[in-house]
């Protein structure tokens with residue numbers, strides 16, 4: 038704590054993260070090219086969950102702030118994107134950037150209020166945000182389309198991308214695949230930024246604040262600002278996630294941003310292991326691939342489609358409780374534990 | 387003027403329900419430093435239990451009693467089985483467990499009772515009284531709402547003020563260690579506290595439902611309003627929770643009446659943030675500083 | 679109040695906080711009608727000893743017997759009901775409750791233990807400590823340090839204990855109040871046959887009213903003898919007792 042390094046990011050680590058992301062890119066291309074359009078669209082869905090969850094895990098896991106309002110922040114990003122893409126004047130990449138920026142601005146506001154709250158108070162306040170924000174879309178229905186929401190024209194691949202894609206894969210570029218590429222490229226970028234941020238001075242400082250506020254305060258850290266900063270970073274991710282969601286789902290509507298969305302994100306980061314980006318990815322995969330599986334089980338067991346559709350949230354809820362009671366570190370926490378035990382038994386420690 | 391009177395009357399009877407719900411939150415918070423975010427979902431669940439019984443031909447009152455009894459059992463079970471291990475641990479863990487219960491109960495209700503809107507009966511008329519020429523927004527059912535909330539408050543006050551059991555429960559809430567040294571079975575007191583809170587929460591659920599439509603998410607907003615009311619009252623004080631509930635009921639009724647019902651939750655959020663930033667210990671406390 | 683007969687027997691008691699061993703195989707016995715002082719510097723393990731006896735801390739080894747009954751590992755509420763009243767260090771008052779409610783809690787335990795009517799006994803405490811009687815309906819946070827100490831002792835007596843564990847009752851009190859308090863404890867022990875385990879850093883005054891004493895250092899008993907003998911041992915006093 039006392040001897041903070043001058044450089045924010047050690048170069049070797051930056052390189053290492055960069056290599057990791059490049060490897061990730063190769064995997065993404067391989068997976069998207071070898072799977073069906075249906076899987077492509079599932080993966081596109083996973084990408085926006087993962088973007089939001091990665092942001093949330095930084096906030097909750099690293100800085101100790103809980104947020105039940107990330108669904109609402111995603112709504113901000115989604116509606117911004119929907120409005121910007123109306124009329125075809127704005128390229129989608131710019132729309133995404135603006136969505137992230139607008140959501141980050143909202144994040145400053147929310148974060149400033151949130152920075153003075155902790156635990157249950159923060160949960161209650163952000164819960165109010167999650168329950169309240171969809172009402173805005175209905176209140177301003179002239180602009181935001183009320184209950185029906187705004188439909189979004191999802192972007193067409195530009196020629197150079199389609200050509201490059203054909204050159205590399207010799208296959209067609211379906212719309213689902215293109216959207217999945219957009220989502221995953223965004224996700225990889227977000228991961229690269231967050232991984233470096235976590236390893237930087239800020240990451241260490243955030244952890245210090247989470248672990249011992251008094252000590253951090255005594256060390257001269259500005260707790261309030263650090264908390265707001267964490268919230269802003271996290272909000273920007275949620276905004277990007279909302280932008281991807283809007284394009285993938287082709288719709289921004291209040292029903293897409295209920296409290297259940299916020300709680301699903303929380304499930305993802307808790308199951309994966311708070312504070313771990315790999316855990317956030319794992320949790321997001323769960324959010325995408327678990328529902329069809331349990332829904333099938335449910336209909337197989339004689340439930341109606343509507344009932345079976347509720348099995349997924351039921352599992353989320355039960356999993357949240359069980360993880361907290363039995364393995365509060367989540368999946369990554371368990372892995373780490375086994376890993377360490379393995380090393381210890383190997384005698385190299 | 388008539389409008390204002392009606393908004394006020396409507397606000398008061400809604401406020402009475404929020405007061406009950408806030409009171410339930412405060413009971414648990416005082417004893418275990420946990421906000422039970424699942425309380426709305428639990429109340430929704432027991433209200434569906436009542437609806438199922440009523441639809442199977444039993445009387446409203448049988449359903450009413452069953453919901454309260456169901457709340458008692460559910461509250462005790464939840465405390466014993468899932469909350470006990472996280473009590474006294476990191477506060478984030480307890481928050482997450484209650485949120486998990488929230489999602490799970492809501493989904494379970496949709497599976498068991500259906501995810502559609504269903505109408506819930508009211509035991510008393512829903513047509514406003516007429517005063518002179520005009521019909522006011524105060525119905526026989528409103529009278530029942532306020533009366534039952536008042537009865538519950540009085541019963542709880544009597545329990546805590548005048549009985550040995552109530553004294554043991556309060557002692558356990560304020561200082562578990564000292565209470566144990568005085569032979570108080572603190573674990574039982576906490577279970578009982580959660581059970582009683584769930585009964586009060588269930589009552590709030592039944593009263594919100596009366597004469598309205600229910601669906602698995604119908605209590606979501608009430609959690610927010612109850613939480614805001616409890617924070618307004620300082621989170622520690624049952625009396626504060628009741629006052630907070632009435633204030634929130636009135637404020638939201640005016641917002642809904644004059645500005646639009648879509649803004650009600652956001653108004654609650656605005657009130658919450660304002661209170662937490664300006665008077666973190668609630669409106670009624672004399673000391674201003676506390677970590678929130 | 680009724681005749682008591684509980685000897686407290688502590689055998690090989692150990693306790694640790696994570697890697698820190700706070701009690702290391704401690705043997706102590708305390709007899710009815712006697713004040714047994716437990717002395718030692720700050721951090722010696724005195725508070726841990728009392729907390730382990732009363733079940734607030736789980737010991738890692740050894741046993742606690744009250745009048746021959748094994749209470750090792752029992753939950754704190756069971757131990758309290760068995761007749762061990764622990765007056766904890768500093769903050770034993772439930773400040774949110776009124777003076778009378780604090781006392782009623784003690785009386786409730788007394789009634790549970792002996793079946794006697796608890797109410798009348800509150801008056802005995804008010805007779806003993808008139809200051810409490812004047813404030814019976816006030817919340818206990820309005821009391822001074824000395825009044826709080828009276829309150830917790832009165833409350834402990836109402837629970838009809840066999841054994842009274844007192845953790846630094848003199849802490850923060852004016853010397854005159856300490857003298858009054860100690861005289862009162864001595865009277866109670868002589869008249870009612872209580873077993874008292876008195877933990878003190880203030881060794882000189884503790885030894886002046888105690889019958890026997892044990893000296894703890896780093897979690898171990900380093901000396902055990904009659905009070906007068908301990909007070910007379912210059913080396914011991916200089917090494918561990920600081921007077």
Ligand SMILES: Nc1ncnc2c1ncn2[C@@H]1O[C@H](COP(=O)(O)OP(=O)(O)O)[C@@H](O)[C@H]1O
Nearest residue numbers: 695698700718719720721722723724725726727
């Ligand atoms: N809750 C605790 N956690 C960790 N260590 C503790 C705790 N309480 C006491 N200790 C340690 O145990 C030892 C004995 O402490 P204590 O019983 O309070 O001594 P005393 O009452 O004689 O001052 C000390 O080293 C102290 O630091």
Ligand SMILES: [Mg+2]
Nearest residue numbers: 724725726767
């Ligand atoms: Mg001590």
